[in-house]
Amino acid sequence: MTRFAASLIDLRIAGLGLLLLALLLPSVSAAGDDAHSAWIEKHLDEVIAVYHDFHRNPELSFHEKETAARLARKLESFGAEVTTGVGGHGVVGLLKNGQGPTVMLRCDLDALPVIEQTGLDYASTVTTENADGVEVGVMHACGHDVHITNLIAVARYMSEHRDDWSGTLMLIGQPAEERGAGAKAMLEDGLFERFPRPDFAIAAHVDATLPTGYIGYRAGYALANVDSCDITVKGRGGHGSYPQGCIDPITLAAHLIVDLQTIVSREIAPIEPAVVTVGSIHGGTKHNIIPDECHLQLTIRSYSPEVREHLREAIHRKAYATAESFRAPKPDVEYSEGTPSLFNDERLVQRIVPVFMEALGDDRVTLADRSMGGEDFSRYGRAGVPIFMFRVGSVSQQRLDEFATKGQTPPSLHSAKYYPDARQTLRTSIRATLAALSELLPAKSR
Known part of the structure; x- marks a missing residue:
């Protein structure tokens, strides 16, 4: 018991x-x-x-x-x-x-x-x-x-x-x-x-x-536990009709958003509560322009210190790995407003x-x-x-x-x-x- x-x-x-x-x-x-x-x-x-x-x-x-x-x-x-x-x-x-x-x-x-x-x-x-x-x-x-x-x-x-x-x-x-x-x-x-x-x-x-x-x-x-996380994924901007010469940070961000959901579903024990929510995504200015970067805002929830640390490590790992798979620059990952x-x-x-x-x-x-x-x-x-x-x-x-x-x-x-x-x-x-x-x-x- x-x-x-x-x-x-x-x-x-x-x-x-x-x-x-x-x-x-x-x-x-x-x-x-x-x-x-x-x-x-x-x-x-x-x-x-x-x-x-x-x-x-x-x-x-x-x-x-x-x-x-x-x-x-x-x-x-x-x-x-x-x-x-x-x-x-x-x-x-x-x-x-x-x-x-x-x-x-x-x-x-x-x-x-x-x-x-x-x-x-x-x-x-x-x-x-x-x-x-x-x-x-x-x-x-x-x-x-x-x-x-x-x-x-x-x-x-x-x-x-x-x-x-x-x-x-x-x-x-x-x-x-x-x-x-x-x-x-x-x-x-x-x-x-x-x-x-x-x-x-x-x-x-x-x-x-x-x-x-x-x-x-x-x-x-x-x-x-409550953590706020800002991720800025980086690419190489250019004309939307010439994607081969660019690194598209919006596509990169889309892959990352999906990959982040596997942290809770596949890395955290089902009996341990955890949430990773992407509440905001901002990137680009016009239909035919591939931007240089895209900004994600996350809220992350858990109870135990061990799960909290696991989520933090996994978010960094997923962000860096996704960027590497796109041959993109290393993203910025910043935490703020954390509450135990x-x-x-x-x-x-x-x-x-x-x-x-x-x-x-x-x-x-x-x-x-x-x-x-x-x-x-x-x-x-x-x-x-x-x-x-x-x-x-x-x-x-x-x-x-x-x-x-x-x-x-x-x-x-x-x-x-x-x-x-x-x-x-x-x-x-x-x-x-x-x-x-x-x-x-x-x-x-x-």
Whole structure:
């Protein structure tokens, strides 16, 4: 039996034991959850107003200046020790409350270059120039506005209820998640040297396929290694009517695209997930001109470090071999925006999921599928901190049913038409996060 399978069995046993115990005697954590729920309902309108503000005013990766400033002001108003400018526009807030563990709660600040098409009355109308000088829309199409609002609400509750816990709550507003660069930048700027090194780190992420009111979890590998690769294949240009005097880089690129697909189908074990996708090909300017080069853009996904390295080596090998077969110059192969796979600490998941079940109901906490998406929250785990990113259902069951009736799939994250049912989503997210923190930050001694 694998360690992963064993952890799931232990997790189910732990959850059953906790539920049986709850039937037999009053639960301290249940009482805490009652307090959480009452506070959430009392302040939910204020929370939604904060959410609307962040949704209307998104900023792209590396440009989250005002988003970070608004978050910093909120945390300062709760009595947190706040440091800004960590790894770019990163924010670190510390709520210190006596002796005890340090628990990190992270949200991401950046939005996407998407023109919003939700039709919401609080929809973003922001436009800006991207790094290439092209005007683009800006939208929180991945739920980062929910994540920010969740962190603010949780920080406020913890500040107002200091008698209920002890330790240090480390509140992180991370930039540039969508570019896979923010966590790396904050760590390289001394996040775990300048500030307390957390004993645990947790984060919530919206799920566009999970109904509101539900939490999804996955122990072990949950999200993939993500690598971006640019390949420029080179040839010798000339007139399209005289191909014998040229080396056609577009034909070379076509051969390479087909050959790249054999890496996954013939070099990687079928039980190991892997994806090599050519998402873009650009070459040539006119019907009758053979160009000098052709540019390919790839996204590469995997879980284990061994498969990740195999894919990298094989892509180089295939690119160079294809070029040699055409007697073409050696291609340029460059990697960028790499993010390691996200591995949720199995013991931490075992500890937290039963708490979710008690707070929300065991039928509302579900084992989530693995995803080939990526998240740079993984880097905090690679730095040696036990991490757990859980998923929060963000689309009401009614809306999901309506999509199903029409034979449609719900808009995915990063879609111009995606939006969370914010009230229900935040209600669940805040409850789940507070339940997790109540488990990890012990009650003060009486």
